[in-house]
Amino acid sequence: MSSIDHTHDAAATSWVEGADTHADFPVQNLPLGIFSTANRERRVGTAVGDSVLDLSGMAEDRLLPGNLRAALGAGTLNALFALSASDRISLRHAVFAHLTELSSRMEVLPHLYPAQACTMHLPFAIGDYTDFYVGIHHATNIGKQFRPDNPLLPNYKYVPIGYHGRASSVRLSGTPVVRPKGQQKPSYSEGPGYGPTYRLDYELELGVWIAGENALGEPVPIGKAASRIGGLCLLNDWSARDLQAWEYQPLGPFLAKNFLTSVSPWVITAEALAPFRVAQPPRPAGDPAPLPYLLDAADQAEGAFALTLETWIATQKMREAGIPPHRLGTGPATSMYWTVAQLVAHHTANGCNLMPGDLLGTGTISTPDTSGLGSLMELSQGGNSPVTLPDGEERSFLEDGDELILSARAARDGFRTIGFGLCSGVVEAAKV
CATH class of the missing domain: 2.30.30.230 (Fumarylacetoacetase, N-terminal domain)
Structure with a gap:
């Protein structure tokens, strides 16, 4: 480190x-x-x-x-x-x-x-992009909407869940979000239809830029995984929740995710973040310890980051009226169940080679309460409780003209606070 x-x-x-x-x-x-x-x-x-x-x-x-x-x-x-x-x-x-x-x-x-x-x-020519699911509060909140009695699947606390994303559609902050089309099946319909998503959402994540290279077939031990973290950025994995609900079983997200992933332009290097490494929060009593290939004392002692993450929204009407962006939530990055080093160790555990400039997404980071939920799917409870904005508008999901903004700062006593800049995007209507 x-x-x-x-x-x-x-x-x-x-x-x-x-x-x-x-x-x-x-x-x-x-x-x-x-x-x-x-x-x-x-x-x-x-x-x-x-x-x-x-x-x-x-x-x-x-x-x-x-x-x-x-x-x-x-x-x-x-x-x-x-x-x-x-x-x-x-x-x-x-x-x-x-x-x-x-x-x-x-x-x-x-x-x-x-x-x-x-x-x-874009800071890198991105060879590969993998998105994880380390925000346990987000996973729990989403799981409750579908499995109230058992929100987390049995493997969640044993394995860092992830899927291979689409590197070609990773774009720099400021790139418009064209409302995607795809198949969706509302509960009232006997069969699916094709059209623009009506449940467009954001996901508050950190992006992890990979440094160095491991040869194919050679895993990166957890004790050395931190050396592969070149730096962090903000990441918004825009999501079409209705497309996702229909297509994700059994193989996971596809068109619901691959239309755009936004990243902030500056790489906040591992060197800059050295003062802001903190202990990974202890697991709740009764949770299993990570398997040995994912467990390292130094990583547990300083593998998390003292970052505060924020999400903001500015609708078109708000911008036209001169109303500043409204903060949807704020919370710490320590809400992650797995460290970024554990993501690297697990990603390479089967011998997968990670290359310089590969991108990992942490998955949506949410707080255990409503102060820092990382998606509208959570804030609106699946669309059932719309969020009221300062001008009286309501949002269950993003509408055309909405601007969504992510920000982050690293702060710790005795050190100068540093920031990540912004990661933003404005939603545009679906293409005809």
Whole structure:
């Protein structure tokens, strides 16, 4: 696991204007992403305050370690995350020094761009995407709607449940959500029909970006799984609940999920998150202990993250009336039943190879009460109790024109709070 060092010093300041008071991107964060400008092709960058620093350009000007030059010129983060963690730490240290030492200002300034002048892109060429189901409160809430007496299936507390998603439809925050079509069978109908979903939902998740590579046939031991976590992002696995209810048995989600998955643009690196690792909450009395291949003392001691997750909605009428987004919920990421390292260990337990830039979704993260439910399916109790918004509108599921926004911040006493930026999307009508 990444260790805490001088780059996490809460007293450290940057000469970049506004960085020290920025809610998400002070110099202690230094996330990684891919951006372009009107005159520059896709580059590796980092966010500092309301600016983007061109790391590719700095490497070209020999301001960063020479062994990173090729990886920083690749146009995606795959090559950088194929390198060792020590290489990425050396990059973080070099960038931190340039942004905190006033003597570096003049040579760095030509590589600094206003964030509003930059276009963000997917950070990786994603080879594979897997979505898990680690939010036990979400799993319980959904299960109660179908199996009130036995909401969790027998395997839930033994195995991190997951399914293979569709990498081609993972898109950057801001990509419109075109209402999908598919088969659905309402309870009052004798047979299925085809048409636009009427139960469009969001799912509040964390995305896990994979670093390094294990050879096919070689599992990653749980004690080493944390080293494969390159960083985190926000992830919204948009869901068509009516399509899902009809098609998911016996093989699981298909058209209900593969039409769009949104991710936030910046990778909050494992190095930046080092101060915010906390103990995985103990399992309730009577729950089985993880099997030995999923159990590691260090992971249990610091495999969770001190993150606060939030979900917001702004309908078209709200935006037109100047009403700010309404918060649907807030809660901690420690509501996850499994750690992200356990997801990596289980994913590779059969010898499956994970590649740099592969994406894992945690699954919907919800609180045990109603304060931080991670989907409208839960908030509206399957559509039976609509949510009332500030302007009097009601929502059981998302309607055309609705904007859904995810945010997250990492906070812990003694350290500078860092954020993830936003992950958002506006729902558009189904295509004719």
